[in-house]
Amino acid sequence: MTMRNTMEMDRNSTPVTMFVLLGLTDEKELQLILFPIFLMIYLMTLMWNLGLIILIRIDSHLHTPMYFFLSFLSSIDICYTSTIGPRMLSDFFRDEKLISFVACAIQYFVVAWMALSECCLLAAMAIDRYVAIGSPLQYSYIMVPELCWKMVSGALGTGFISSLFQTIPGFNLYYCGPNNIQHFFCDIPQIISLSCSSTFISQMFIFIVSLFVALGSLLVVLLSYGFIAASILKSFSVKGSSKAFNTCASHLAAVTLYFGTGLSVYMHPSSSHSTKYDKVLSVFYVNVIPMLNPLIYSLRNKEIKEALKRVMKKAMHFP
Template identity: 55%
Template structure:
């Protein structure tokens, strides 16, 4: 009987990571270390810049600073462990460590999905109702939307962890990934994981499909409003205000869908792992760049900060 099995038998898992490529271990380590360092540095710098410059104390940059916080937590949940395992003979992670890692990863991923929707609504209010923008996007509403995103992400993640803890792990303990991927954990479970799979499908619909549709709807209204603008300069300015967010959203959902479909099919190839790297490591590094490179307000804030340093 499965209930009679010793559920404490599996106390740790083996993360295979990128052990399939022993010849390029050092280049991979250097590359991922650089990506992680840049991601943390750029996101912290963006948070500090928004904090220090009063011109950036607006709803858009309030959401952006929270996105940077999420990205730092998101990449830190996987990258340090992945980097430490490169030169270890026993690439293991404890059962508790595995659960904690997935909890943080899941919480940040679900929260980011909700925050992306909040940011899309902010762009909708700015472009479609510019005269009422200040009253619509009040500080109270912005704080509620951010807190709602964190609460929703935490609730969805806790429900997954509670369901995972009901499973028995008494057989193989090899995870063919560089982090504790839930699809891999379900494959290793000795008990029926049907309930967890149903829960994951529900959460995918609530957080993935619903948020993606809400974001698409917001941008549908935005496009209609932009097309009504008569001057080419006005249309260009309106488009530039939401181009960065649209780029970030497209990257986030396209890679998330691809990784989800591959993991649902039980994929654990080297290609799947590199695809997951883009989703969990590269995107948190790219987000601050996406929002900064073509953003005049960010560039002006950096110039003002440099002038203050020179004057001081």
């Protein structure tokens, strides 16, 4: 049978209108164990990120560019995990985890939008740290509210456009079956592998977006911290250097976790990792990191601890 005949048969077959998410596992006993774990992770993610946003909003001492960016990071993490979490939890109780073609496209678009925006926001936060350490006297004149809003808008706008460039080509492919997605959410690499038409253009868009947005953001982070290290070694005493590095430690930890797991999931040949390995990495990337981020930025942060004490003291004396 020729390739042309095969394509004609594919075109004459019924197009896919529903996908089936195969989830983390098909073992019922394991699902009963995993459900309360992921429910706890999701609730803690909401509680800690919302708590951090509220604390930053109500305490005037935290009205600085660093915490302005941090509040948006928490907002992105809430949107990101909420796009996947509730659906993932409900699927534990479904024998057939059906999701419509349109719902799948919307889920992936929002996930990609938030994920790519977070890449850009982490880069913006690295630039903020460089200005704070490299030009402390000019910091308040450089990092004005208007510039901070432009940086956040730029991060969200870049994520939005980049997500469109991935979602539209991927979901404009022809799908005629099978329709089983080897994942617990709609992820573009697993989806386009089911296409009956050529995926070259879609794969090129995914690669270009990953190269310019994800790796570009990582390059900005690395350059910023290169300049930070040079400034610290050139201008600071041992005590001052230690203090400066401490202000960057939380952001470095968040960047390492986010980009490390993200690049492990998306920037490798499809044959090099097993499906189970990819799912484990995705669980950490999608569920665990949004829960850890507020902890990473709070545990060693004296300003947040002091702000929390002030808020609790006011709450206790509230008539």
